Amino acid sequence: MPVIDPRAEPSALSAILVDAVREAGALALGMFGRELKTWTKNGTSPVCEADIAVDRLLRERLTAAAPDYGWRSEESGDDPARLAAKRVWIVDPIDGTRAYIRGMADWTIAAALVEAGRPVLGVIFAPPEAALYAAVAGRGARLNGTAIRASEGEKLDGARVAGPRRRLDQLAAIVPSIETVAKIQHAGRASGPAHAGRRGPAVEAGNGREQRGSDPGFLPERRGAQVRFAPGEAASGRVRARQGCDRVRRRAARRCEAPLPTHCCVPPHR
Numbered sequence: 001m002p003v004i005d006p007r008a009e010p011s012a013l014s015a016i017l018v019d020a021v022r023e024a025g026a027l028a029l030g031m032f033g034r035e036l037k038t039w040t041k042n043g044t045s046p047v048c049e050a051d052i053a054v055d056r057l058l059r060e061r062l063t064a065a066a067p068d069y070g071w072r073s074e075e076s077g078d079d080p081a082r083l084a085a086k087r088v089w090i091v092d093p094i095d096g097t098r099a100y101i102r103g104m105a106d107w108t109i110a111a112a113l114v115e116a117g118r119p120v121l122g123v124i125f126a127p128p129e130a131a132l133y134a135a136v137a138g139r140g141a142r143l144n145g146t147a148i149r150a151s152e153g154e155k156l157d158g159a160r161v162a163g164p165r166r167r168l169d170q171l172a173a174i175v176p177s178i179e180t181v182a183k184i185q186h187a188g189r190a191s192g193p194a195h196a197g198r199r200g201p202a203v204e205a206g207n208g209r210e211q212r213g214s215d216p217g218f219l220p221e222r223r224g225a226q227v228r229f230a231p232g233e234a235a236s237g238r239v240r241a242r243q244g245c246d247r248v249r250r251r252a253a254r255r256c257e258a259p260l261p262t263h264c265c266v267p268p269h270r
Helices: 010-031 049-065 080-084 097-101 165-174 187-191 218-222 246-255
Strands: 038-041 045-048 070-073 087-095 108-115 118-126 131-136 140-143 146-148 160-162 179-181 202-204 226-229 263-266
Touching: 010 049, 010 087, 010 108, 010 118, 010 131, 045 049, 045 097, 049 070, 049 087, 049 108, 070 080, 087 097, 165 179
Parallel strands: 070 087, 160 179
Antiparallel strands: 038 045, 087 108, 108 118, 118 131, 131 140, 140 146, 202 263, 226 263
């Protein structure tokens, strides 16, 4: 892989990141469903051989192409030198390791390039579905090369909503017309495969144990969606789901009791 100009525009780096993630996805898919060695980190978060193999491949490909860029991965030790780098590769080798280990297809490869603390390039690849989502800051997002965007709906009536079952049940009690989708196993799923071409928000629970390797709002924002963050806040008897509908938000605040979501991806306002 040729070495790139460290000052190159993010759009010029897109093909390099896409190729590396596709190769990593093929490796992960080849190991998927096999009996793998597994263990836990931090006492609760699962890791398997495939996580490490994918991490190694991505690091080799991306640092070879951009040796001056920093590196931060969920599955490899942190190098403080990245703090001095203007640009940093941020990687989650397999986002959804629990699902991967269980033989469920709900997992992705996620990688991004961050400049001065903000993502400028991101890729989420779901190998079981052959679905690759790529976004460049200022240039929108694409699914397998075709431009995509968030839906233009402003209300929850009839929307398709993904998230943890308990959250969905609470929301459905308020807005019975919504279509609910099974629990999101990881942030990449909320940002990409779960909602491509479908109207509706994704809600991720605040008790997720996995570290987020890249900004979960980057792809939705490139598609025109709005992302609302509420990290670490206590509910104190209410939920502010922030679906972009004041009426629903007020009713949810009165009737729901649960921790706030870590983030919500919602359709844009007109």
